[in-house]
Amino acid sequence: MQEVGAFVIFFASIFTSNILLTNFLGMCSYLSVSREIRTAWGLGIAVVFVMTITSVANYFVYYYMLVPLQLEYLEYIAFIIVIAALVQVVEMIIERTSDRLYASLGIFLPLITVNCAVLGAALFLIIRKYDFYQSLAYGAGSGIGWMLAIMALAGIRAKMARRSKVIPALEGPGIVLIVTGIIALGFIGFSGIVQIN
Amino acid sequence: MVSIDYFIPALSMASLATSLAVIILLAEHFLMDYGEVELQVNDKTFKVKGGSTVLGTLKQEKIFLPSACGGRATCAYCKVKAVTGFGDILPTEAPLLTKEEVSQNIRLACQIKVKNNCAVTIPEELFSIKEFTARLDSVEYLTYDIKHFKFKLLSPSEIDFKAGQYVQFQSPPYGEVSESVYRAYSMSGRADARDVIELMVRLVPEGICTTYMFNHLKVGHEVSLTGPYGDFFLRDTDRKMVCIAGGSGMAPIRSILSGMTTGDIEKRRPVFLFGARARRDLFLLSEWAEFEAKHPGFRFIPALSGQEPGDDWSGETGRITDVIAKYVPDGRDFEAYLCGSPGMLNACVDVLRNLGVNEERIFYDKFG
Numbered sequence: 001m002q003e004v005g006a007f008v009i010f011f012a013s014i015f016t017s018n019i020l021l022t023n024f025l026g027m028c029s030y031l032s033v034s035r036e037i038r039t040a041w042g043l044g045i046a047v048v049f050v051m052t053i054t055s056v057a058n059y060f061v062y063y064y065m066l067v068p069l070q071l072e073y074l075e076y077i078a079f080i081i082v083i084a085a086l087v088q089v090v091e092m093i094i095e096r097t098s099d100r101l102y103a104s105l106g107i108f109l110p111l112i113t114v115n116c117a118v119l120g121a122a123l124f125l126i127i128r129k130y131d132f133y134q135s136l137a138y139g140a141g142s143g144i145g146w147m148l149a150i151m152a153l154a155g156i157r158a159k160m161a162r163r164s165k166v167i168p169a170l171e172g173p174g175i176v177l178i179v180t181g182i183i184a185l186g187f188i189g190f191s192g193i194v195q196i197n
Numbered sequence: 198m199v200s201i202d203y204f205i206p207a208l209s210m211a212s213l214a215t216s217l218a219v220i221i222l223l224a225e226h227f228l229m230d231y232g233e234v235e236l237q238v239n240d241k242t243f244k245v246k247g248g249s250t251v252l253g254t255l256k257q258e259k260i261f262l263p264s265a266c267g268g269r270a271t272c273a274y275c276k277v278k279a280v281t282g283f284g285d286i287l288p289t290e291a292p293l294l295t296k297e298e299v300s301q302n303i304r305l306a307c308q309i310k311v312k313n314n315c316a317v318t319i320p321e322e323l324f325s326i327k328e329f330t331a332r333l334d335s336v337e338y339l340t341y342d343i344k345h346f347k348f349k350l351l352s353p354s355e356i357d358f359k360a361g362q363y364v365q366f367q368s369p370p371y372g373e374v375s376e377s378v379y380r381a382y383s384m385s386g387r388a389d390a391r392d393v394i395e396l397m398v399r400l401v402p403e404g405i406c407t408t409y410m411f412n413h414l415k416v417g418h419e420v421s422l423t424g425p426y427g428d429f430f431l432r433d434t435d436r437k438m439v440c441i442a443g444g445s446g447m448a449p450i451r452s453i454l455s456g457m458t459t460g461d462i463e464k465r466r467p468v469f470l471f472g473a474r475a476r477r478d479l480f481l482l483s484e485w486a487e488f489e490a491k492h493p494g495f496r497f498i499p500a501l502s503g504q505e506p507g508d509d510w511s512g513e514t515g516r517i518t519d520v521i522a523k524y525v526p527d528g529r530d531f532e533a534y535l536c537g538s539p540g541m542l543n544a545c546v547d548v549l550r551n552l553g554v555n556e557e558r559i560f561y562d563k564f565g
Contacts, residue, residue, distance in 0.1 A: 038288070061213070069209055078213055085217035089224045096228045103287040103308060 006137040013141030015190040026117025040154035044147025055139025058122040237316035251306040263426040265381040268307035275306040282315020339480035360452040364424030368409035380406035385448035429562040438467035446536035472517030476508040528553030535561035
């Protein structure tokens with residue numbers, strides 16, 4: 001995979017290999033925070049931010065610490081610690097610099113720590129043996145792809161809340177999973193453009 | 198001798214964790230330390246530690262802003278006028294402020310933070326709000342889910358409030374609840390009993406504060422309260438009065454009515470419509486019967502909306518909104534005092550308006 005350009009990986013991770021719609025990672029916050037477009041946007045931005053930073057950080061931790069020490073088997077623990085710590089720092093930076101963004105992200109920021117898409121992205125870039133620029137592109141692209149998916153779902157849910165008569169048994173997560181499946185099918189349409197993984 | 202290799206995984210993970218902890222501590226040190234800043238409130242200036250919300254900072258300075266939700270930006274009671282030192286309006290505040298308030302720089306004190314020298318303006322009367330320590334003297338069940346609490350004030354030993362106002366009760370951490378929360382409850386006792394605070398509290402399933410009050414608070418325990426708050430109190434006019442309440446909404450109405458003089462009651466002829474579902478939701482009936490006997494001008498009208506078998510009820514039936522018209526023949530003469538759930542209040546306000554009650558003469562106390 002290493003011969004694929006970083007730019008291609010960036011676009012592929014948004015559209016054809018969307019981390020949410022093809023790998024179904026990060027579902028918990030995707031299901032629970034997709035009622036309104038505004039909050040989905042806030043969480044989406046935070047995920048883009050965190051995913052980009054943690055992908056790069058985890059790249060360095062893996063190749064400059066775990067590999068030399070032959071501790072690859074500890075990658076899960078190392079990545080989780082790095083993600084948790086960086087989310088804290090990101091939270092503090094946002095609190096200091098932008099009250100507005102901090103207030104709109106609210107509880108979502110700490111929630112990202114346990115977003116499996118963030119860990120998933122870090123693990124994928126190791127499995128796929130990406131180099132630094134590819135990792136950066138993959139992290140940012142996956143974040144944007146995740147945001148795109150949750151925004152699309154939030155838009156549909158907002159509209160459904162006004163117009164649709166969902167049968168009671170499917171209300172809530174049920175219908176959301178069906179909608180997600182259909183969005184995922186729609187994204188298959190992109191697969192002719194680029195392919196990674 | 199164990200080889201050093203044996204420790205490498207643990208050591209490297211520990212050093213990774215340590216270095217990340219150092220990064221966090223450094224970030225905290227450089228990013229979160231705002232130092233000492235000056236907060237001006239009306240014409241007073243306080244030197245405070247920066248970084249907390251205006252609501253929290255003022256509380257440290259013993260200035261208590263009303264807040265029913267405990268800083269979660271849902272009740273919108275803690276409005277202050279931001280003079281200088283605060284940024285743009287936050288997304289958490291926007292839904293709770295009107296356009297007019299935004300243009301006047303009214304903000305929610307629980308959301309804006311003291312980060313540099315800044316100034317706010319608050320209503321002058323808020324300076325008179327105090328923090329009280331009180332001891333629970335008695336508690337009794339009014340219904341299966343409403344309790345009547347009587348507190349004796351310890352320090353300060355007297356409270357000066359207008360009948361109808363409310364206090365904020367602080368529930369300390371207990372059991373699995375690790376934070377202390379504030380909830381607003383109307384005082385139900387007479388305003389001239391200045392060393393006593395009476396509260397009527399309905400148990401909210403899963404509610405942090407009411408669970409504490411129902412299951413953990415025992416007679417003899419000391420608690421912390423702040424108050425008095427609110428602009429729900431008797432207006433000094435000669436108009437006829439209709440009071441409407443449901444459930445524990447009886448509290449402020451009881452305080453208001455019991456504080457009226459005999460002359461006032463004869464003149465204003467209050468009628469108190471109390472909505473409940475079934476017989477078991479009614480309480481203090483004998484007290485109201487006594488009050489009626491003592492004051493011929495007053496009427497207490499309970500109405501049941503969902504009688505249960507065996508209730509044996511001969512009074513009014515139906516929703517409280519269906520009963521109002523019978524007792525308010527011409528709304529133009531009336532002043533209305535309402536307390537209860539938002540749904541009930543909104544419905545009642547609509548009915549009263551249609552009966553001709555001037556909207557400016559409808560006063561209400563909505564449960565947050």
